[in-house]
Amino acid sequence: MELNRKVKFQLQFHHWVFVLLLLLLAGLLGAASRIYHKSWDVTFNARNSLSAGSIELLGKLKQPISVTVYAAANGETGKAATDFLTPYQRSKPNIKLSFIDPSEQPMLARQAGVQREGEMIVQVGKRSEHLASYNESAFTNLLMRLARDKERLVLYLDGHGERKLDGQANHDLGDFGVQLASRGFKSAPLNLSLAQEVPHNASVLVIAGPRVDLLPAEVDKLKQYVQRGGNLLWLADQEPLHGLQPLVEQFGIALTPGTVIDPQAQEMKVAATSAIGAAYGRHPLLANFNVITVFPFAREVVALEGERGWRATPLIQVAARGWLETGKVDNSVAFDKGKDKAGPITIAVALERSVESREQRVAVIGNGHFLANQYLGNAGNLDLGINLINWLAGDENLIAIQPRTTRDAQVELSQNATLFIVIGFLIALPIVFLVAGGLVWWRRRRP
Numbered sequence: 001m002e003l004n005r006k007v008k009f010q011l012q013f014h015h016w017v018f019v020l021l022l023l024l025l026a027g028l029l030g031a032a033s034r035i036y037h038k039s040w041d042v043t044f045n046a047r048n049s050l051s052a053g054s055i056e057l058l059g060k061l062k063q064p065i066s067v068t069v070y071a072a073a074n075g076e077t078g079k080a081a082t083d084f085l086t087p088y089q090r091s092k093p094n095i096k097l098s099f100i101d102p103s104e105q106p107m108l109a110r111q112a113g114v115q116r117e118g119e120m121i122v123q124v125g126k127r128s129e130h131l132a133s134y135n136e137s138a139f140t141n142l143l144m145r146l147a148r149d150k151e152r153l154v155l156y157l158d159g160h161g162e163r164k165l166d167g168q169a170n171h172d173l174g175d176f177g178v179q180l181a182s183r184g185f186k187s188a189p190l191n192l193s194l195a196q197e198v199p200h201n202a203s204v205l206v207i208a209g210p211r212v213d214l215l216p217a218e219v220d221k222l223k224q225y226v227q228r229g230g231n232l233l234w235l236a237d238q239e240p241l242h243g244l245q246p247l248v249e250q251f252g253i254a255l256t257p258g259t260v261i262d263p264q265a266q267e268m269k270v271a272a273t274s275a276i277g278a279a280y281g282r283h284p285l286l287a288n289f290n291v292i293t294v295f296p297f298a299r300e301v302v303a304l305e306g307e308r309g310w311r312a313t314p315l316i317q318v319a320a321r322g323w324l325e326t327g328k329v330d331n332s333v334a335f336d337k338g339k340d341k342a343g344p345i346t347i348a349v350a351l352e353r354s355v356e357s358r359e360q361r362v363a364v365i366g367n368g369h370f371l372a373n374q375y376l377g378n379a380g381n382l383d384l385g386i387n388l389i390n391w392l393a394g395d396e397n398l399i400a401i402q403p404r405t406t407r408d409a410q411v412e413l414s415q416n417a418t419l420f421i422v423i424g425f426l427i428a429l430p431i432v433f434l435v436a437g438g439l440v441w442w443r444r445r446r447p
Contacts (some may be wrong), residue, residue, distance in 0.1 A: 050087045052288075054140045060397050061147055064094040066123040070114045073099040077118040084134040122146065138182075144398055145184030152203040152393045154180060157222075158189035160242065161211030163235070163368055165189075170374040173208060176385055185389065192218040198225040203393040207244070208235040209368045214243040226250055226362070229355030231392045235368035238297055251351055252310055253364055256300035258326040260345050261333060262319040265294075273297050273329060275318035275347065275367075277384075283313045283350055285363075285391035285399055291380030298347045299366035300324050310351045315363070319343035350391075361392050 050058075067085060071077040078099055089095045102109040102117060112121060119132045122139075124146035131142050156165045156173075165177035165187040177187050190198065190205070193215060198205055205225065214222075223246055226232060234247070236255055241248065248255060262275040277293035280286045295318065303312030324341040325333055335342070351362040365388075370381045390399045 050091060050136060051140075054088075054136060055091050056288075057140060057143060057147075057398065058088065058092040061092065061124065061143065063125050064096065065092065065143070066096045067098070067120055068112075068123075069097065069099050069118065069120045070102050070109050070112070071099060071118045072101045072103070075101075080134060081118065081120065084139075088139070141182045145182075147398060148184045148395060152185045152395070153199075153201055154185050154187045154204045154206060154389060154393075155190040155198065155202045156187065156206040156208060157192070157210065159191040159193055160214055161209075163208035163372065165206070168373070171369075171372050173368075173371050173373070173376075175373045175376050176371045176382070179382060179386065180389060183386065185393070192221045195221075197221050198230060202230065204231050204233055204389060206233045206235070208371075209237040209239060210242045210244070211239060212242060216243070219243050219246055222247060223250060226360075229358060229360040231360060231394075232362045233388060233392055234362070234364045235371065236299065236301070236364060236366055237368045238299055251362060251364065252304045252312075253349060253351075254302040254304065255364075255366065256302060256324065256341070258299065258324040258341070259329050260295070260298040260300070260319050260322065260343075260347065261325045261329070261335075262322040262343075264319070264321060270294070271296070272322075272333070275322070275345075277316045277318050277347075279317040279320065279344065281314045281316070281350075283315060284396050285350065285387045286315065287399060289380070289383070289387065291383060293380050293384050294370060294375060294378040295347060295367040296369040296375060297367065298345075300341070300345050301347055301349045301364050301366040303349045303351070309353045310362075311353060313350045313352075314346045315348035315350050315365075317344040317346050319345050359394075361394075363388055363392060 069078060069081040071081060073082075081099075082097070085095065085097055089097070100108055102114065113130070114121075116132060118134075119130055121128055121130055122142055124143065127146045129142055129146060131138060154165070156162065158164065163171055163173045165173045165180070166189075167174045180187055185203075190202075192198070198221060207222075222244075226247070227250075234244075238259060241255070259273060260275040261272050263272060264276050265274045266272045268276065273296060275295045275298045277295060280289055293316070295316075298318065303310075303314065320343050322343040322345070323335045324343070324345050325335075326340055327333075327336065347366040349364050351364070353360050369375050370378070371385045376382055376385070387399050390396060
């Protein structure tokens with residue numbers, strides 16, 4: 001059937017209208033892509049996306065961030081830096097990225113103190129810092145350090161066998177001290193038998209399990225520090241208080257003797273004396289905190305209502321199906337009705353009050369093991385410790401889940417598995433293919 005001119009015109013008209021609409025749709029999609037940005041990360045462990053902690057920190061940083069990378073912009077290192085910083089720029093558009101090529105401008109690199117190609121200088125406000133590694137944890141911690149208006153001093157009581165923030169023994173807090181330093185805190189020991197008082201520039205004082213009695217004069221200096229509004233983190237272990245009973249009275253709390261026994265820990269294949277923290281109080285330092293924590297050999301901390309003007313908030317409850325064991329802890333430990341206290345057990349309390357028009361903050365944790373070198377890597381122990389120090393130092397705007405560490409994506413094979421793969425894929429499979437090919441060739445040659 002032959003088409004007349006009218007039908008041909010209509011078909012051509014429809015064709016060009018379709019082409020125009022298709023071009024218009026492509027233009028609209030292009031314009032929309034410049035306005036709205038959406039991407040999906042399908043890599044293992046979402047390794048090309050920022051963690052919730054990094055995104056939250058970027059949202060709290062109102063100041064613009066300037067990043068200068070000392071590398072050629074179009075070189076391999078420059079492209080790696082651009083790829084690394086792109087997720088940060090998506091979350092915070094006012095991150096300015098610039099490049100200086102050390103080979104073309106060596107004088108600028110020397111003046112800036114740059115030691116290697118690819119090194120970046122990050123500036124927030126008037127503070128700046130160098131960074132040579134491209135990983136989320138290091139960059140986010142750097143931003144956290146620069147976000148503080150000044151360096152925070154964390155002192156830890158020393159001279160009585162306490163856990164040390166620079167110690168390397170299993171019971172010490174050296175690894176935690178390293179993490180604090182990476183986030184802009186400076187730590188130092190404080191021996192009150194030598195110092196006249198707790199220095200006024202201390203942001204936080206840490207008391208971590210003294211093993212011998214403090215002198216009465218030392219206890220008086222601690223009481224004066226608390227009385228004038230000093231912030232304190234007290235990690236109260238199972239050991240006796242060693243002269244710190246006046247602080248218990250000053251805070252209006254009770255440290256109940258006994259060890260928390262948690263059957264839930266046994267179900268998770270750990271000792272029943274390692275209480276699992278999963279029930280958290282409503283408090284700023286625990287905002288959006290939803291990871292478990294582990295507290296070996298924890299004790300109960302009870303806040304007495306309305307004592308000495310303190311506002312008390314229970315922070316952590318453990319052992320909902322367990323108890324506080326008041327007797328000897330051994331393999332045959334069991335709940336004794338009328339003697340032991342049934343769970344849940346509160347092991348951490350936050351105390352707040354107003355002193356001379358400013359807020360004083362104290363945290364008493366019935367456990368020091370959870371921040372020790374031996375246990376710091378368990379679950380969310382490090383995150384909780386960092387949040388505690390941030391809150392006590394008055395940096396609650398930096399309280400967040402810490403940036404994740406990249407999970408190991410490498411496959412580790414045993415010697416037998418490696419041998420099986422070598423024999424199977426490099427020897428047996430080629431032989432099978434050769435035999436199969438030979439059979440096909442032989443069958444085709446048959447008449």
